[in-house]
Amino acid sequence: DAKTTQPNSMESNEEEPVHLPCNHSTISGTDYIHWYRQLPSQGPEYVIHGLTSNVNNRMASLAIAEDRKSSTLILHRATLRDAAVYYCILRNNSGNTPLVFGKGTRLSVIA
Amino acid sequence: GAVVSQHPSRVICKSGTSVKIECRSLDFQATTMFWYRQFPKQSLMLMATSNEGSKATYEQGVEKDKFLINHASLTLSTLTVTSAHPEDSSFYICSARTQGAGNSPLHFGNGTRLTVT
Secondary structure, eight states: OOOOBOOSEEEEETTSOEEEEEEOTTOOTTEEEEEEEEOTTSOOEEEEEESSSOEEOSSOEEEEOTTSSEEEEEESSOOGGGOEEEEEEEEESSSSOOOOOOOOEEEEEEO | OOOEEEEOSEEEEOTTOOEEEEEEESSSOOSEEEEEEEOTTSOOEEEEEEETTSOOEEOTTOOTTTEEEEEEETTEEEEEEOSOOGGGOEEEEEEEEOSSOTTSOEEEOOOEEEEEO
16 A cells, blocks of 8 residues: 655644645555544544545545645644544555554644 | 444453454444554554455464454454453454445444453
8 A cells, every 4th residue: 555644743723723734645546545533542433535636524624636645634623522643544446455554643632 | 324333342351361352333234344453552553354254364463363253244243362461452443344436434443442461
């Protein structure tokens, strides 16, 4: 699987937007960009995924660079419940493959 | 949305005993489930891929005779940690994917925290 690079940690103030970056310079044409997050003592939770176009859902937005070598997960208004480790993962559209987790970004939200 | 239920959420056992962890897909069928292990302050590590009706595929370094996986139905996979030792203490997490395109999301259980004394 192509690798991703994320900052180890980030901090945000409550109610402010958060932009979580991810670099994936070796992404292939069939790799989807997935984001998951893991709250303390819980299993990971799906956040969003995309291929080429920007994506929005009720949790977040995903902005994908035109060359697809990087992407940004956007939380529009951080809350204390958004404090988690966020994982950016590339996943090939080829069937029942598992997710390979990197170290992710630990997001702290300050009240 | 799709729900994966894992049981128990927490278990303490004595060294040398065996522990079974169940992973159920509650509202969808899963031909494939994945088992992960997570040590404190570390990321999730894939242990094995569980396939309904066939043998599991284990990642390098994971002992198949120690971590027994059974996937007897489309909604249930079990992981049995046999002859547990303190170094097996970890957070075990299962996941499954709904059928469809390969890019569909994986759904995760809430994990089982195993402590071996």
